[in-house]
Amino acid sequence: xxxxxxxxxxxxxxxxxxxxxxxxxxxxxxxxxxxxxxxxxxxxxxxxxxxxxxxxxxxxxxxxxxxxxxxxxxxxxxxxxxxxxxxxxxxxxxxxxxxxxxxxxxxxxxxxxxxxxxxxxxxxxxxxxxxxxxxxxxxxxxxxxxxxxxxxxxxxxxxxxxxxxxxxxxxxxxxxxxxxxxxxxxxxxxxxxxxxxxxxxxxxxxxxxxxxxxxxxxxxxxxxxxxxxxxxxxxxxxxxxxxxxxxxxxxxxxxxxxxxxxxxxxxxxxxxxxxxxxxxxxxxxxxxxxxxxxxxxxxxxxxx
Amino acid sequence: xxxxxxxxxxxxxxxxxxxxxxxxxxxxxxxxxxxxxxxxxxxxxxxxxxxxxxxxxxxxxxxxxxxxxxxxxxxxx
Numbered sequence: 001x002x003x004x005x006x007x008x009x010x011x012x013x014x015x016x017x018x019x020x021x022x023x024x025x026x027x028x029x030x031x032x033x034x035x036x037x038x039x040x041x042x043x044x045x046x047x048x049x050x051x052x053x054x055x056x057x058x059x060x061x062x063x064x065x066x067x068x069x070x071x072x073x074x075x076x077x078x079x080x081x082x083x084x085x086x087x088x089x090x091x092x093x094x095x096x097x098x099x100x101x102x103x104x105x106x107x108x109x110x111x112x113x114x115x116x117x118x119x120x121x122x123x124x125x126x127x128x129x130x131x132x133x134x135x136x137x138x139x140x141x142x143x144x145x146x147x148x149x150x151x152x153x154x155x156x157x158x159x160x161x162x163x164x165x166x167x168x169x170x171x172x173x174x175x176x177x178x179x180x181x182x183x184x185x186x187x188x189x190x191x192x193x194x195x196x197x198x199x200x201x202x203x204x205x206x207x208x209x210x211x212x213x214x215x216x217x218x219x220x221x222x223x224x225x226x227x228x229x230x231x232x233x234x235x236x237x238x239x240x241x242x243x244x245x246x247x248x249x250x251x252x253x254x255x256x257x258x259x260x261x262x263x264x265x266x267x268x269x270x271x272x273x274x275x276x277x278x279x280x281x282x283x284x285x286x287x288x289x290x291x292x293x294x295x296x297x298x299x300x301x302x303x304x
Numbered sequence: 305x306x307x308x309x310x311x312x313x314x315x316x317x318x319x320x321x322x323x324x325x326x327x328x329x330x331x332x333x334x335x336x337x338x339x340x341x342x343x344x345x346x347x348x349x350x351x352x353x354x355x356x357x358x359x360x361x362x363x364x365x366x367x368x369x370x371x372x373x374x375x376x377x378x379x380x381x
Contacts, residue, residue, distance in 0.1 A: 089327040092337060146320040157335060161324050206319075247319030297359045 054282040056081035064141030066093025068242030072270035080115040115169030135180040166210035222290030231289040238296025239267040305381035349380035
């Protein structure tokens with residue numbers, strides 16, 4: 001039992017029913033309701049029980065592993081027994097993640113990769129299989145967010161840079177990971193979209209379109225590869241407290257204003273998305289493929 | 305150095321674009337058609353300046369920071 005025991009179920013009834021203006025996040029959420037019951041239906045299993053080692057003997061690549069959701073995912077994966085390749089264009093960020101994980105050479109590796117370059121992506125996958133023997137899990141978290149004016153004023157460079165990373169890069173990662181997973185007999189891909197890909201946002205046309213494309217790519221790829229043992233799913237997070245979000249928010253005051261307008265009184269934390277990624281990546285989600293999960297703290301549901 | 309300054313001006317104003325420059329200066333230089341000399345300034349002086357900027361640059365400070373970076377880039381070029 002580790003820190004991941006502190007799931008939603010640790011809240012007392014009084015805490016749950018308290019009409020709080022700001023719902024605080026536990027230090028580390030378990031995956032509510034899923035990771036707590038053994039597949040064997042173990043007698044006495046209850047919601048406070050967490051299975052450790054959910055990715056034992058699994059090999060995972062996490063793109064965008066140098067910060068934010070990707071970094072939190074690398075941490076969760078390592079905690080659950082996976083061997084993790086921390087892939088990022090930002091070498092310093094990827095190496096900082098590796099240092100934080102405190103994993104050894106036998107459990108972690110850094111891959112400095114520009115995912116919009118197919119040759120680099122192929123090399124990343126090949127080297128992962130060469131080093132760790134196989135590939136079980138791919139998390140496509142790498143993305144950029146460039147703010148743009150309305151559609152008619154969007155510059156080609158902003159469109160191209162965004163699409164090259166967020167959509168073409170993700171396509172390349174799937175393209176080269178899937179054959180490795182088929183050779184392995186099974187696999188799980190988790191694509192990180194965004195609520196902007198679900199509902200659209202005004203502040204970045206290419207970002208929203210690219211993230212909508214990720215959702216659609218997920219459905220198509222799942223339709224094509226689920227029968228071969230590859231589960232492919234997608235997560236659409238709302239506002240998450242990452243360097244990217246803070247950097248694309250005009251000021252600290254604007255960030256606080258965003259939190260104040262949220263039904264939970266706060267934006268999400270990278271660990272909260274990593275928990276959902278973990279579940280989708282693990283065998284606990286063995287009957288889930290082609291789905292997109294919204295994780296926005298109820299923001300969309302309560303929007304007028 | 306006008307192209308380099310155009311790139312850094314945008315990188316000051318937009319953190320996402322700044323990341324694209326910081327971690328993909330080669331790619332950005334290719335897309336902008338920079339000369340070797342311009343590319344060297346982008347990967348040298350300009351990157352050093354961009355890395356040291358706050359995240360994000362407060363909107364009120366953007367013109368000042370853009371002017372400061374332009375002056376240093378012109379001096380380096």
